[in-house]
Amino acid sequence: MSEKLIPDWLEKPTDVNALAPNLWPQHFKRDSTGEVSIAGVAVDSLATEFGTPLFVIDEDDFRSRATFVKKAFEAAAAEIGTEAKVYYASKVFLNTEIASWVNDLGLNIDVATGGELAVALAAGVPAERIGLHGNNKSLYEIGRAVTAGVGAIVIDSEIEIERIASAAGAQDKVQPVRLRVNTGVHAHTHEFLATAREDQKFGIALADVPALVAKIRSHSHLRFLGLHSHIGSQIFKADAFEEAADRLIEVHAQLLAAGDVPELNLGGGFGINYTPADRAPVVADFARLLAAAVAKACKKQGIKAPKLAFEPGRVIAGPTTVTLYTVGTIKDVQITEGSIPAVRKYVSVDGGMSDNLRTALYQADYTAIVASRHSDAAPVVSRVVGKHCESGDIVVRDSYLPSDIGATDILAVAATGAYCYSLASNYNFVTRPPVVAVRNGKARLLVRGETEADLFSRDVKYQQELQQNGKAKS
Ligand SMILES: *Cc1c(COP(=O)(O)O)cnc(C)c1O
Secondary structure, eight states: OOSSOOOTOOOSOOTTTTTTTSSSSSTEEEETTSSSEEEEEEEHHHHHHHHHSEEEEEHHHHHHHHHHHHHHHHHHHHHHHHHHEEEEGGGGGHHHHHHHHHHTOOOEEOOOOOOHHHHHHTTOOGGGGGGEHHHHHHHHHHHHHHHOOOSSEOOOHHHHHHHHHHHHHHHTTOEEEEEEEEEOOOSSSGGGOOSSSSSSSSSSEEEGHHHHHHHTTTTTTTEEEEEOOBBSSOOOOOOHHHHHHHHHHHHHHHTTSSOOOEEOOOOOOBOOSTTTOOOOOHHHHHHHHHHHHHHHHHHHHHHOOOOOEEEEOOOOOOOOOOOOEEEEEEEEEEEETTEEEEEEEEESSSSOOTTHHHHHHHOOOOEEEOOOSSSOEEEEEEEEEEEESSOEEEEEEEEEEEETTOTTEEEEESOTTTTTTGOOOGGGGGGOOOEEEEEEEEEEEEEEEHHHHHHHHHHHHHHHHHHHHHHOOO
16 A cells, blocks of 8 residues: 555645744744744754754743633633633643743643652642642652642542542641543544543543542542543544533532532643644633533533633643754655655654654644745655654654755754653653743753763663772772
């Protein structure tokens, strides 16, 4: 079977220098010389100062998106007579600087492990504004969260009820908890991104909820906040959320008969654009549809709308960041499309699946442009690949790039702020890239790039020999 040269959604651009209006960070511009700058810093100078690959965050875009998303959910909740808490799903993109931005902007933070919890706490996020979820929290992670006094722990399985109760009991604290529910609603997204089908690891079946909530309520060291649902990620349509809300509120109403259920957490999963063809809904529209679905379901059950919580990640961080790469080798590869000979230009860059795993993991689509100069050449079908020893090491599967693309050109890949840095690895012993924030014409390093010394830092034999040699010298 020969591969299709281009997918149906990919249109040939009339101008290969044009920036699709739905894709790039707010302060991403191509100037009259043809070079791109981000918040006033030219990509060439970023590449020279920090090297490539490089994650570049448009800081003001990040801040305004975080605020916009927070306000969107708060306004939608207010419209149905309740309130909303917005948690930044930190696994999407996290360091202490980002955590402090979202904290300063009044968002709460959602963490999934002890490591993410440590970063949020180190950034100065007040513990009561932190939520901890995860399907297999260790006793250490639970203990640490209880000690810190996190605002909510999301219980993911029955066994965690006892574990959290005993950690809270040992410290004579009352720990607020939510219960994650698998609503069985199948969100229309990649299989690995759908988290509420029956046959997956997260949450409790709806039918088991009443018994487990009774158990939670029987513990004096636990306080039940309400149900939690996260149906998946990169979702474009509200219908699955609406269905999930309907099913949750039916059970929520039953639970009210035996006690307080102050909140309902509907998770995250709001989709973003990765290609010029994508049309992700504006998050404010999503928020309004969701709130309306909650209001309708509450009316059906004859209950007051609970306080709502949301956990957006991708929709905040994703569009704010680009990855810059330097082009290395280029090959025109002959392929056959149907029975017709065709050519695909393979453009190799200095990173790959170690800084963007999503293309390999989810068949995710991305968009690349030449950012360091203007080109008058015709657009040609191209594939941007990395430097790793895997044929699946693809950064951008399908894109048009100028036919005169060459070594030392700088490529920018759009919307890499979500699940790229956080999924980065040292595969093939490459060093993970730095993260830079740009704002008002200035670039600031948030996370330095790794060095060869970092790659050896946990190699015991190497470190022992280094120490011995050091001693021998002194
Ligand atoms: C990953 C995750 C999120 C965020 O998902 P996005 O698609 O990035 O919005 C929210 N809640 C939970 C429980 C998650 O696991």
